[in-house]
Amino acid sequence: EAQVTQNPRYLITVTGKKLTVTCSQNMNHEYMSWYRQDPGLGLRQIYYSMNVEVTDKGDVPEGYKVSRKEKRNFPLILESPSPNQTSLYFCASSAQYGPRSSYEQYFGPGTRLTVT
Amino acid sequence: AQSVTQPDIHITVSEGASLELRCNYSYGATPYLFWYVQSPGQGLQLLLKYFSGDTLVQGIKGFEAEFKRSQSSFNLRKPSVHWSDAAEYFCAVGGHNQGGKLIFGQGTELSVKP
Numbered sequence: 001e002a003q004v005t006q007n008p009r010y011l012i013t014v015t016g017k018k019l020t021v022t023c024s025q026n027m028n029h030e031y032m033s034w035y036r037q038d039p040g041l042g043l044r045q046i047y048y049s050m051n052v053e054v055t056d057k058g059d060v061p062e063g064y065k066v067s068r069k070e071k072r073n074f075p076l077i078l079e080s081p082s083p084n085q086t087s088l089y090f091c092a093s094s095a096q097y098g099p100r101s102s103y104e105q106y107f108g109p110g111t112r113l114t115v116t
Numbered sequence: 117a118q119s120v121t122q123p124d125i126h127i128t129v130s131e132g133a134s135l136e137l138r139c140n141y142s143y144g145a146t147p148y149l150f151w152y153v154q155s156p157g158q159g160l161q162l163l164l165k166y167f168s169g170d171t172l173v174q175g176i177k178g179f180e181a182e183f184k185r186s187q188s189s190f191n192l193r194k195p196s197v198h199w200s201d202a203a204e205y206f207c208a209v210g211g212h213n214q215g216g217k218l219i220f221g222q223g224t225e226l227s228v229k230p
Contacts, residue, residue, distance in 0.1 A: 033217070035220075040125070040222055040223075041222060042120075042122075042206060042220040042221055042222040042223050043160075043206065043208075043218075043220040044220075045217060045218075048217060058217070090159065090160065103148050103167075103210055104150070104162055104165060105162075105218055107152075107159045107160040107161075108159055109158065109159040110158075110159050
């Protein structure tokens with residue numbers, strides 16, 4: 001089954017304690033992205049990756065890091081989490097090349113993060 | 117600037133009534149337009165998408181949307197709402213020159229009255 005998986009689904013942590021949220025896709029997609037969802041703001045892009053070892057900032061990158069060492073994985077790293085990073089996080093992937101329908105993004109189930 | 121606006125934060129309709137959710141976009145090139153639905157506690161599921169061609173597109177679960185270039189709109193419609201349609205709906209715009217990036221609207225929460 002084609003899917004995007006994220007782990008963990010729920011996480012409660014304390015300010016300053018480094019954490020990583022994993023994301024993996026099994027569709028051989030080139031493009032992967034992280035979004036955060038906050039009430040009234042919709043989804044905002046944090047970082048994206050066009051392919052292995054190619055990453056770039058989205059609209060709200062401050063306080064986050066990413067890496068793309070393998071095509072299927074795109075972890076999100078919070079080096080020193082703060083309470084304003086409490087949010088719902090989504091990973092997404094899409095095929096970068098081929099028919100235009102590949103611009104459809106497939107989303108993971110989300111990770112609800114609480115930073116106290 | 118590229119943006120998507122969903123003017124209605126929350127809409128309540130009666131079961132069986134018709135539904136229209138509004139979406140307006142600002143985009144400098146030919147837009148690719150999407151509607152996603154998010155049920156409580158769930159991820160986002162694609163309802164439908166528009167790239168080109170027929171401006172009226174059909175999606176899953178009985179939804180349709182109409183692209184109106186002159187009005188920069190892509191409104192979502194359903195003729196008869198079911199209680200299971202209660203969810204949050206997101207309009208998004210992307211384009212060939214954006215790579216895979218999508219810009220999302222703020223979302224519209226739909227409640228369905230029995």
